[in-house]
Amino acid sequence: MYTFLAGIALLILGYFTYGKLIETIFGVKAERATPAYVNNDGVDYVPMSTPKNSLIQLLNIAGTGPIFGPIMGALYGPVAFIWIVVGCIFAGAVHDYLTGMISIRNRGAHLPELASKFLGKVMKHVVNAFAILLLLLVGTVFVSTPASLLHALMNGKVALSLIIAAIFAYYILATLLPVDKIIGRLYPYFGALLIISALGVGIGLVVTGAPIPELSLRNFHPDHAPVFPLLFFTITCGALSGFHATQTPMISRTTQNEQQSRKIFYGMMIAEGIIAMIWAAAAMSLFNGYGGLNEVLAAGGPGAVVSEVSASMLGAIGGTLAVLGVVVLPITSGDTAFRSARMIIAEYLTISQKKFSSRLWIALPLFVLSVLLTQIDFNILWRYFSWANQSTAVIALFVGAMYLYIARKNYWVSLIPGTFMLVMVLAYILNAPIGFGLSMTASWIGSTIGTVLLLALFFHAAKKARANKLPLEDDISDWNSVA
Structure with missing residues (x-):
């Protein structure tokens, strides 16, 4: 229990300390x-409040990752807590903040443009x-996962195919309609459900004194699992997810002021880390050790763990609400995955998205491909x-490190986790x-050689970009008239 509680405390402390340091280094x-304001089009560029943007960002990036991933990661033992805490503070939150801020400085550009x-x-x-491959995989995986739950x-009373069709129908609407019509209105309620369900499980673990294992050299990796x-x-x-880099530009287009960015980008990654800690702890403690957890996973996958944990911690009604909170996660990442894919393609082809027809002909092929991908084995897709x-x-x-290098700022805060x-x-x-x-052995040798070569290319390009004074941001000379 002490390892778990210390991890939660460190995540919160990390927001107020390291998060502030990253904000200072970047410079608001x-x-x-x-x-x-500058690009307001009433569709994707729409000013929204900090609470709305924060909840949307949390739901965009969360998916089933901070639940299913930590449940599977619990098989590695308490070392999972280390990766969640260290990864979240020094890698994931830095990744999300820099991506969001650099996008804001470049008219809300997505990762390919950056x-x-x-x-x-x-x-x-x-x-x-x-990015398109990743978003297609995310959208597809996040159709089948919530549908199964x-x-x-x-209890199987509604056909799985009908549930999948209903989720796809929602995704189409959320992808095509203006961001403030569905996402901006529904996400605050979905966010509340997610937070309440996660807190319910977390408080239940503490109150019941669940036997959450402590970190030690003996259990550093149970059964010699390859950490x-x-x-x-x-x-x-x-802890760290590139999927977030496809999502943060969506919110960089709705953020009202750069001062809000640490709460929205760094802060919501910390919140996701706390959710991950709760579910990793639940998986480690409630199934009579790793052998019991392995049996449940083999029988019903992470979804079975979610159901059993929710019911045992919160009872029938509370457990049902908790499962619904988990269902919300992949749905609210799947819809924005397709929306981001549509925006990235439009940006790549330089197609305005003001007209509904322009959005439609880009989005429909994505959904056709996703339907075809649902026929592939889930485990293969996930790998x-x-x-x-x-x-x-x-x-x-590496984009963040390059930006900071050219700006003559501390680029190591991004380059070190990127290199790792x-x-x-x-x-x-x-x-x-x-x-x-x-x-x-051959893989580690090849990986080391490849990393050294790519780092050499990075520094060569960085020095050239700095010498040529590559502009770091778009020139907005008329901000007084639009802000």
């Missing part, structure tokens, strides 16, 4: 007009393909999603069956 310009500007034009095409919650690199691909959204997700995080962190994850990403794809299938 409170007087600068934001894209919400990568093109700061890492080279070739990267625009590479990152665009990565709802199907089980209703490196697999843990960093099992727990993503609760590719995990690798694409963390690869995207590496790119976003680059090593893990390369080692994973070299070793994994979905990749090259090399031995672990």
